[in-house]
Amino acid sequence: MSNQEASRTRRRRGSAQPTLKEVAAAAGVSAITASRALNTPERVNEETRKRVLEAVDRVGYVPNLVAGSLASARSRFIAVIVPSLANAVFIEVIRGLQTTFEAQGYQILLGNTDYDIEREHRLVRTFLGWSCSALVTAGLRHTQACRELLEHCDKPVMEVMELGDALDLNVGLDHREAGRCMARHLLERGYRRSVYVGACLDQDYRAELRFDGHREVMEGAGNEAPLIELDQLGSLEAGAAGLERVRKEYPEADAIHFANDDLAAGALLHAFRLGLRVPEEIAIAGFNGLSPGQHLTPRLTTIQSPRETMGRQAGEQILRRLDGKRVTRRQLNVGFELLVGEST
Amino acid sequence: MSNQEASRTRRRRGSAQPTLKEVAAAAGVSAITASRALNTPERVNEETRKRVLEAVDRVGYVPNLVAGSLASARSRFIAVIVPSLANAVFIEVIRGLQTTFEAQGYQILLGNTDYDIEREHRLVRTFLGWSCSALVTAGLRHTQACRELLEHCDKPVMEVMELGDALDLNVGLDHREAGRCMARHLLERGYRRSVYVGACLDQDYRAELRFDGHREVMEGAGNEAPLIELDQLGSLEAGAAGLERVRKEYPEADAIHFANDDLAAGALLHAFRLGLRVPEEIAIAGFNGLSPGQHLTPRLTTIQSPRETMGRQAGEQILRRLDGKRVTRRQLNVGFELLVGEST
DNA sequence: CGCTGTCATGTTAGCGCTAACATAGTTCTA
DNA sequence: TAGAACTATGTTAGCGCTAACATGACAGCG
Incomplete structure (x- = not known):
C-alpha cells in the first residue's frame, strides 16, 4: 500500500514557510537563479529577475538567513560588545555603528558585559558561533583566552574607545x-x-x-x-x-x-x-x-568626546576591510575637545 | 593518477574551525552524542559528557550556532524592535529584556526603526529570516503587511509600552x-x-x-x-x-x-x-x-513609568510561553506613579 | 523467562541555502 | 570562421548541525 511507503520516509518538522525552491518553481527557474536574483541581481537577466521578484511577493517568501549563512559561511552580523547600556556614552557609539552598518545591510548583534571580561569572552564565543562578519569591542582589556579567540578568528576585530596596543583595528582617543x-x-x-x-x-x-x-x-x-x-x-x-x-x-x-x-x-x-x-x-x-x-x-x-563619530568611523573602517580594501591606518585617533563652561 | 581523483572532488571553503565531528572523534563518540553532551547534558552518561567537554577544550571548539539553528529550525534570538536608541526610555526597557533573556541563554537582536513603521516591517522580515524565537516591538502601530507577518509567524509576539488591541502578548501602561x-x-x-x-x-x-x-x-x-x-x-x-x-x-x-x-x-x-x-x-x-x-x-x-520592569515582565511572559507554559494573562498593565515635585 | 520499559548511544537524512563547477547560447576577435 | 570570451542559467554537493528513528544493554516484573 502507498500508505506503507509514506510512513517509510522520515519527515522533518518543516517550518511551513515557503522556501526559495517554491519561489523558483513559481517563477519557472532553478533555485540558484532565484537566489542570484535576490542576492546578486546584476548576474541575472532583468526579465528573469522581475519574474522571480513577483514570485517572491506572490508566495510570501521570507529568506531564511540562517540557511544562507550556513551555506556561505558568513552572516551579515556585526557583533558589538559594550560594558553597559546604562552609560549614554556607549549608546552613542552604538548609534554611530548602527547608522553605518544598517545602511549596508548589516545587522548589529549587541552584547553587554556588565564590566565583566569573563562575560565578554563568552559573548565573543557566542558571536563567533553566529559567524558574524566582524567584531567590535569597547576597550582593549580582555581575558587571555578571549584575546586568542579574537586573534585567530580571521575576521576584522575593532577595539573602540581608547587607543593603545590593539589586536587589529583601533579607533578611539587618548x-x-x-x-x-x-x-x-x-x-x-x-x-x-x-x-x-x-x-x-x-x-x-x-x-x-x-x-x-x-x-x-x-x-x-x-x-x-x-x-x-x-x-x-x-x-x-x-x-x-x-x-x-x-x-x-x-x-x-x-x-x-x-x-x-x-x-x-x-x-x-x-x-x-x-x-x-x-x-x-x-x-x-x-x-x-x-x-x-x-x-x-x-x-x-x-x-x-566624539562618541557617535567614533562609532561611525569604526564602522567605516570595518566596512572598508570587509569590502576587501586595504585599511591603511589601523589606528585612528578621533581626538577630543575641551569645553570650558562657567563651572571652573 | 591520484591527482586526477583529487581534482574530481569538489571542495568547499571550510572555515578551518574545528567542527563537532572532530570533537566527537577526539572524544571517541559519535557526533550526536557530542551534540547531546553540550545541549542536553542530562541525556548523556556523566563519564561520556566529561570526555566530550575535555575534547571541546582540547580542540578549541566553538559551536556553529548557525548550523544548529538551521537543523533545529529555531535560534535563541529574541528580536527587539524599538523606535530609537536616543531615548533613555527604550534603553531601559531593553535592559529589562536583556537581563531576563541573557540569564536563559537567549541573545537579543536589536533593531531600530527611527520611528518609521516601514523600517519596522523590514526589520521584522530580517529577524524572522533569522528564525528568532520571539519578537518584541515597542508599540501597537504597524503597517498592515507587518501586522500580517507577525500574526502568521507562529512565534510569541510581544508589544510593549502601551496597552491596547494587541496581536498576541502585551505589557505596558495606559x-x-x-x-x-x-x-x-x-x-x-x-x-x-x-x-x-x-x-x-x-x-x-x-x-x-x-x-x-x-x-x-x-x-x-x-x-x-x-x-x-x-x-x-x-x-x-x-x-x-x-x-x-x-x-x-x-x-x-x-x-x-x-x-x-x-x-x-x-x-x-x-x-x-x-x-x-x-x-x-x-x-x-x-x-x-x-x-x-x-x-x-x-x-x-x-x-x-516602570520601564525596566516593563522589559523584565515582557521577558518573563515570553519565556513562559517559550517553555510551553500557558500564559494566563496576555495583557499586563504595569501601571505608573505620579511623582509630585516642587515644579507644580 | 519473555515482555516491557528505560537508558545510552548510534545511523540516517535532511534543515534551506549557495559555492563550485558545468553547459549552452551569443558576441567578439584574429 | 575557429575559438576565445562572455552571459545566463543549471546541476551537484555540501555548509555543520540535530530530529527522527534504530539499536543494544540492562533492569524490573508477573
Whole structure:
C-alpha cells in the first residue's frame, strides 16, 4: 500500500514557510537563479529577475538567513560588545555603528558585559558561533583566552574607545592625554588643590587612565593629586555623594575633577541645593560632554568626546576591510575637545 | 593518477574551525552524542559528557550556532524592535529584556526603526529570516503587511509600552490615563490655563494619547486644552524652545504639561536661566520619571513609568510561553506613579 | 523467562541555502 | 570562421548541525 511507503520516509518538522525552491518553481527557474536574483541581481537577466521578484511577493517568501549563512559561511552580523547600556556614552557609539552598518545591510548583534571580561569572552564565543562578519569591542582589556579567540578568528576585530596596543583595528582617543588636558586647564585657572573623583576604577579603567594623566600634570607642577573612589558608577546621586566626601575629606579643596559628566552634574546640582557657589567656592569639571551638563547654570566644564563619530568611523573602517580594501591606518585617533563652561 | 581523483572532488571553503565531528572523534563518540553532551547534558552518561567537554577544550571548539539553528529550525534570538536608541526610555526597557533573556541563554537582536513603521516591517522580515524565537516591538502601530507577518509567524509576539488591541502578548501602561492623571493633578493645584507641549506627535503617538487624556480632563472641567507641537523629539534644547513658545503664544498660561521629562527638564533649566520662578510664575510637569528631573531644584513633577520592569515582565511572559507554559494573562498593565515635585 | 520499559548511544537524512563547477547560447576577435 | 570570451542559467554537493528513528544493554516484573 502507498500508505506503507509514506510512513517509510522520515519527515522533518518543516517550518511551513515557503522556501526559495517554491519561489523558483513559481517563477519557472532553478533555485540558484532565484537566489542570484535576490542576492546578486546584476548576474541575472532583468526579465528573469522581475519574474522571480513577483514570485517572491506572490508566495510570501521570507529568506531564511540562517540557511544562507550556513551555506556561505558568513552572516551579515556585526557583533558589538559594550560594558553597559546604562552609560549614554556607549549608546552613542552604538548609534554611530548602527547608522553605518544598517545602511549596508548589516545587522548589529549587541552584547553587554556588565564590566565583566569573563562575560565578554563568552559573548565573543557566542558571536563567533553566529559567524558574524566582524567584531567590535569597547576597550582593549580582555581575558587571555578571549584575546586568542579574537586573534585567530580571521575576521576584522575593532577595539573602540581608547587607543593603545590593539589586536587589529583601533579607533578611539587618548584618555591619559584627556586627563592631562583637564588638569592643565584647572592649573591655568589657578586651582592648586584639585581632587579627582572616580567610581569603580577597576571597572572603568579609562577613567583611571585619565586620572593618571591628571596626576602626572598635577604632580609635575608640584601639587598633590588626591583621589576619591566612589562605589557606584556614573549617576547623579553618586556625584552628590562625591561632593560631600570631598568637603569632608579635603575641606581645603578648590576644584573637583570628576571622572564623568554624570558625577559632575550630580555634584553641580547638589552644590546648588547646598547653596555652595560654583566655581567660587569649589570648581567642578567632568568628562564626556553629555547634553545635561551643557544646560546647567553654570555650564559644566568638560571634555567633549566624539562618541557617535567614533562609532561611525569604526564602522567605516570595518566596512572598508570587509569590502576587501586595504585599511591603511589601523589606528585612528578621533581626538577630543575641551569645553570650558562657567563651572571652573 | 591520484591527482586526477583529487581534482574530481569538489571542495568547499571550510572555515578551518574545528567542527563537532572532530570533537566527537577526539572524544571517541559519535557526533550526536557530542551534540547531546553540550545541549542536553542530562541525556548523556556523566563519564561520556566529561570526555566530550575535555575534547571541546582540547580542540578549541566553538559551536556553529548557525548550523544548529538551521537543523533545529529555531535560534535563541529574541528580536527587539524599538523606535530609537536616543531615548533613555527604550534603553531601559531593553535592559529589562536583556537581563531576563541573557540569564536563559537567549541573545537579543536589536533593531531600530527611527520611528518609521516601514523600517519596522523590514526589520521584522530580517529577524524572522533569522528564525528568532520571539519578537518584541515597542508599540501597537504597524503597517498592515507587518501586522500580517507577525500574526502568521507562529512565534510569541510581544508589544510593549502601551496597552491596547494587541496581536498576541502585551505589557505596558495606559498612556491616556497617565495624561488624565497629570491633568487632574494640575487642576487640583489650581492651574486652569495649562498648555500641553509635545514633539512630533505623529511619531511619538503615545505622547498624543497622553494629550488626549489631558484634554479630556481639562475640557471636562470647563478649561481649554491648547497644544503646542515642537519639531524635535525630547531634548533639553527643544524644552527650552517650548517654554519660549508658550510665553509668546500663551502669555497667560500658568502651567506647562510636557510630553516627556527631557523637554520638561530643558524648560526648567531654561526658566532658571531666565530668572523665571517655577512654579510661582509657571508650573512645569513632565512624563517618565527620568533621573535628571528628580535632581533639579525644584524637583520635576512627573509620572514615573516602570520601564525596566516593563522589559523584565515582557521577558518573563515570553519565556513562559517559550517553555510551553500557558500564559494566563496576555495583557499586563504595569501601571505608573505620579511623582509630585516642587515644579507644580 | 519473555515482555516491557528505560537508558545510552548510534545511523540516517535532511534543515534551506549557495559555492563550485558545468553547459549552452551569443558576441567578439584574429 | 575557429575559438576565445562572455552571459545566463543549471546541476551537484555540501555548509555543520540535530530530529527522527534504530539499536543494544540492562533492569524490573508477573
